[in-house]
Amino acid sequence: MNPHILTLMVLAVLGGSLSYCNEIAKPCDPEKCLPPNCRCSGDNRPPGGLMPKNTPQTILVSFDDDVEKQYMDFYDQLFDGVRNPNNCPAVGTLFVSHNYTNYYLVEDAYSRGYEIADHTVTHQEPTTYWEYANFTVWKNEIRGQREILHRFANLPYDAIKGFRAPFLMFTENMYKVLFEAKFTYDLSWPLNIKFNGESPIGPMYPYTFDYISKQICPTVEEPCPKMSYPGLWEIPNVNIMNSDHSPCASMMDGCNPSGNASVWYEILLRNFHYHYDTNRTPFGMLMHPSYFYHGPAGDHLKAARKFLKYAESLGDVWILTASQVIDWMQDPQSIEKAKSFPPWQCPSRPPPRCSSSTANSCHYTEPRDFYMTTCTECPKRFPSPTDPDGN
Numbered sequence: 017m018n019p020h021i022l023t024l025m026v027l028a029v030l031g032g033s034l035s036y037c038n039e040i041a042k043p044c045d046p047e048k049c050l051p052p053n054c055r056c057s058g059d060n061r062p063p064g065g066l067m068p069k070n071t072p073q074t075i076l077v078s079f080d081d082d083v084e085k086q087y088m089d090f091y092d093q094l095f096d097g098v099r100n101p102n103n104c105p106a107v108g109t110l111f112v113s114h115n116y117t118n119y120y121l122v123e124d125a126y127s128r129g130y131e132i133a134d135h136t137v138t139h140q141e142p143t144t145y146w147e148y149a150n151f152t153v154w155k156n157e158i159r160g161q162r163e164i165l166h167r168f169a170n171l172p173y174d175a176i177k178g179f180r181a182p183f184l185m186f187t188e189n190m191y192k193v194l195f196e197a198k199f200t201y202d203l204s205w206p207l208n209i210k211f212n213g214e215s216p217i218g219p220m221y222p223y224t225f226d227y228i229s230k231q232i233c234p235t236v237e238e239p240c241p242k243m244s245y246p247g248l249w250e251i252p253n254v255n256i257m258n259s260d261h262s263p264c265a266s267m268m269d270g271c272n273p274s275g276n277a278s279v280w281y282e283i284l285l286r287n288f289h290y291h292y293d294t295n296r297t298p299f300g301m302l303m304h305p306s307y308f309y310h311g312p313a314g315d316h317l318k319a320a321r322k323f324l325k326y327a328e329s330l331g332d333v334w335i336l337t338a339s340q341v342i343d344w345m346q347d348p349q350s351i352e353k354a355k356s357f358p359p360w361q362c363p364s365r366p367p368p369r370c371s372s373s374t375a376n377s378c379h380y381t382e383p384r385d386f387y388m389t390t391c392t393e394c395p396k397r398f399p400s401p402t403d404p405d406g407n
């Protein structure tokens with residue numbers, strides 16, 4: 017047989033089982049890596065040639081894990097009455113995992129402007145499950161959760177654009193799945209900041225995986241991506257620092273849990289100004305619901321609300337979803353033009369298909385006791401990575 021034909025046959029077989037076929041990422045070539053869909057990593061300059069003083073400051077507030085009534089109440093209280101410079105309400109992003117999630121609340125949150133992103137089906141422990149997960153495990157966990165959100169919260173598939181790895185255990189196989197499933201961005205890779213208070217340049221902006229990432233691998237064993245994933249964005253998970261400038265944690269709830277309202281207001285101001293006074297990279301307020309339960313009762317909510325009201329008062333700060341931040345990275349607008357930027361306008365979305373009183377409460381005893389609330393009919397089985405429809 018002609019060796020050429022043989023090669024083609026082998027490729028066809030491989031292609032059938034693995035629609036993904038990429039190359040080792042090369043160092044970024046700024047001449048070739050151009051907007052809207054490519055940006056080199058390690059770049060701390062605002063996009064589009066903007067000077068920091070003309071760059072709108074964005075704040076990205078995100079909440080992880082299952083969506084339940086008591087958590088959603090905290091999120092809504094946090095944003096209540098906080099507005100963006102174009103008078104649209106401040107919004108956030110929910111990274112939703114499946115177990116214990118109330119899909120009626122997800123559907124309702126989406127209708128009110130929240131972004132819904134994927135945080136896997138099972139979010140299970142131990143963390144080594146994710147570290148060693150092969151392509152198929154990641155595929156079922158990521159695509160499965162997108163299917164569940166589509167089916168039980170009625171979300172359009174293309175509304176689910178972002179992902180965060182459980183325990184921030186990102187791996188090469190995870191990025192392969194995100195790329196293949198056409199996700200827009202990932203927000204899992206922690207970026208430690210080294211703030212000395214003197215001549216800070218600010219952290220790196222979001223970038224794409226067309227070329228090799230310059231972001232530092234958290235540990236030597238961590239399988240940081242080596243392949244090229246054209247057009248897939250990383251929003252660096254910029255770690256926050258404590259009020260004395262020492263590195264604190266990847267997420268807000270991991271930092272100074274006993275701090276009272278004034279300690280926490282100070283922490284937020286300090287971290288925010290590290291972005292606002294330097295290069296205006298997006299400022300992430302990334303948290304689990306536990307943030308609201310820490311410290312003296314109600315203090316952490318009070319501090320975060322006071323901070324958002326302060327940010328609102330500055331007049332050039334936008335509190336947006338993660339995908340709205342990427343929309344802007346792809347088509348950067350100055351402070352002046354931001355108010356009429358279409359992706360930053362108030363969304364108009366259909367209301368949920370049911371109410372909290374008419375939603376179905378589905379009960380399962382397998383694989384263990386689970387309740388699942390949804391406007392959709394209860395599926396026969398509790399949805400899982402290999403059976404997201406619950407058939």
Ligand SMILES: [Zn+2]
Nearest residue numbers: 080081182183
């Ligand atoms: Zn999580």
